[in-house]
Amino acid sequence: MIFNNQKIREYCGVFGITCNDYSYSVAGLMYSGLMALQHRGQLFSGISIKTNENNILTYKDKGLVSKVLNPKKLKSMIGNVGIGHVCYGKPSCTKIENAQPYYSKINNTEFSIAMNGILSNYDEIHTELSKMGRVFIGKSDIELISVLIETLISLLEDRISALKKLVETLKGAYSILVLFNDGNIYAIRDPKGYKPLCYGNLNIENKHFYIVSSESCAIDVIGGNLIEDVVPGEIINIHPTNKVERYQALNEEVCGVCEFEYIYIARPDSIIDGVPVGDVRYKLGQYLAETDDFFSEEAIVVPIPDSGRSAAMGYSWKSKIPYEEGLMKNRYMWQLKSNVEEKLNPIKEVVKNKDIILVDDSIISGNTMKKIVSMLRNAKAKSIHVRISCPPIIKNCEFNDSISNRELLVAFQAKVRNYDNFNEEMRKFIGADSLKFQNLDGLFNAIGIEESKGCIDCFKEFCLVDKERKISKMDIIHN
Numbered sequence: 001m002i003f004n005n006q007k008i009r010e011y012c013g014v015f016g017i018t019c020n021d022y023s024y025s026v027a028g029l030m031y032s033g034l035m036a037l038q039h040r041g042q043l044f045s046g047i048s049i050k051t052n053e054n055n056i057l058t059y060k061d062k063g064l065v066s067k068v069l070n071p072k073k074l075k076s077m078i079g080n081v082g083i084g085h086v087c088y089g090k091p092s093c094t095k096i097e098n099a100q101p102y103y104s105k106i107n108n109t110e111f112s113i114a115m116n117g118i119l120s121n122y123d124e125i126h127t128e129l130s131k132m133g134r135v136f137i138g139k140s141d142i143e144l145i146s147v148l149i150e151t152l153i154s155l156l157e158d159r160i161s162a163l164k165k166l167v168e169t170l171k172g173a174y175s176i177l178v179l180f181n182d183g184n185i186y187a188i189r190d191p192k193g194y195k196p197l198c199y200g201n202l203n204i205e206n207k208h209f210y211i212v213s214s215e216s217c218a219i220d221v222i223g224g225n226l227i228e229d230v231v232p233g234e235i236i237n238i239h240p241t242n243k244v245e246r247y248q249a250l251n252e253e254v255c256g257v258c259e260f261e262y263i264y265i266a267r268p269d270s271i272i273d274g275v276p277v278g279d280v281r282y283k284l285g286q287y288l289a290e291t292d293d294f295f296s297e298e299a300i301v302v303p304i305p306d307s308g309r310s311a312a313m314g315y316s317w318k319s320k321i322p323y324e325e326g327l328m329k330n331r332y333m334w335q336l337k338s339n340v341e342e343k344l345n346p347i348k349e350v351v352k353n354k355d356i357i358l359v360d361d362s363i364i365s366g367n368t369m370k371k372i373v374s375m376l377r378n379a380k381a382k383s384i385h386v387r388i389s390c391p392p393i394i395k396n397c398e399f400n401d402s403i404s405n406r407e408l409l410v411a412f413q414a415k416v417r418n419y420d421n422f423n424e425e426m427r428k429f430i431g432a433d434s435l436k437f438q439n440l441d442g443l444f445n446a447i448g449i450e451e452s453k454g455c456i457d458c459f460k461e462f463c464l465v466d467k468e469r470k471i472s473k474m475d476i477i478h479n
Helices: 027-036 071-076 122-131 141-155 159-169 217-221 260-265 277-290 309-319 367-378 410-417 419-430 440-447 457-468
Strands: 012-019 044-050 056-062 081-087 102-106 109-119 172-180 185-189 198-204 207-213 225-229 234-238 244-248 299-303 327-329 344-346 355-360 383-388 434-437
Touching: 012 027, 012 109, 012 172, 012 185, 027 044, 027 071, 027 081, 027 207, 027 217, 044 172, 056 109, 081 109, 081 172, 102 141, 109 141, 122 141, 141 159, 141 172, 159 185, 159 234, 159 244, 198 217, 207 217, 207 234, 217 225, 260 277, 277 309, 277 440, 299 309, 309 355, 344 367, 355 367, 367 383, 367 419, 419 434
Parallel strands: 299 355, 355 383, 383 434
Antiparallel strands: 012 081, 012 207, 044 056, 044 081, 102 109, 109 172, 172 185, 185 234, 198 207, 198 225, 234 244, 327 344
16 A cells, blocks of 8 residues: 555644834744744745835745745845745645745735635635636635635725635635735634634833744744634734734634644644643553553553654553653654655664554554564564554545545555454554554543544544444454
8 A cells, every 4th residue: 555644744834923113023033933833844934024114025935944044035034024834735735836925915905825724615715706707826725815815805895804704705724824014914713723823922122022823832932922822713913013803703613623733743842722732642642551451571662753752651651661762763854755764763772572562643554654563573572562642543634635535544444344353454454463542532531622622533433433332442452
């Protein structure tokens, strides 16, 4: 089975900042904020700055933040308000013209947009705008949103009315920042709250800043203070004078942020909707250990770096089984499709003759785990017992291309072939001696929220059927 997306990937990260001192240039702080969000996107980087002449300067290019936003470029981007973006490279974001921030102009109004997410009603909106004579250059979500904002501003009496109508019109998972050339930033979170978005502030001498970001870690890294998350369906208007106004554009029954933000995507030092991400991952490991009956005098807990580290530490603490770093990661391998052997190498002196409890966050295609298990066997591990901190992913997600095709999800295939022997099918495929997944109770106990407050569609079907069959805890299948 060939599957390039071995990990759940996030498409983008967004960052915005305002300073009430018009002589201050925020480009340096934006660089630091985007560096903190680099894990959310490594294909394109870019910023838009509002100048003192009320123009918007935008620069974006292919590459990491450190490459694109070099000191020479930052020196030329002078202004007290700006937004930035990092992109992972969804299919519609592989060309520089679709990279973000995305600049537009209507009459004397300029604006720039940065978005994290994906739309589900692109075709419907595109058709309606085309009927109105609107012209499109490409087929990206960000261009569609730009044209829609242009249209709504021209039709409605004020900007807030236009942006409220925008929220009512868009369907999907998104967090959006819009910067206008008068210095106003508008931060918008989708009504279901799928994508995270938060804001904070910072004081440096007599200067006051407001910051808005996909994750709180980017606020922390520049010395700011997290205020709170943007409420689902809310528009926050940050004025250039640092006045903040909040508008509830749409009230819906909240589905909640994608659970993979807690499981894998977000940085462990971030706080999302009031929940510390690192704590969740540690607790996920604890709950795995609570429901596990495997024990050996020669056992060690080994994480797959870096995604399984926090859960492995939690598992080790709860089980009292020693934690060891048994896999070394090459931290200079940024390529998305690099060979597993180039990224990871077993530490033979650690794993030899040991019963390995191998902990990671998820299994997508299974190919990466299969190769890691094989590598550990070649390093003379005595046995390998895989523990996964989330339930099995058996349903495709329309908001994440990493799991958009369920025919390529190994858990889905195993369910189709033989549901009654699910774990055994999966265990055989990856070549482990035993396999155990997190259950739904463990997931929500770790996050500390009710099942109705989070998006779990990608594995909910399996867990609900599991409960109906009165199997509250998945069996460990031993070879």
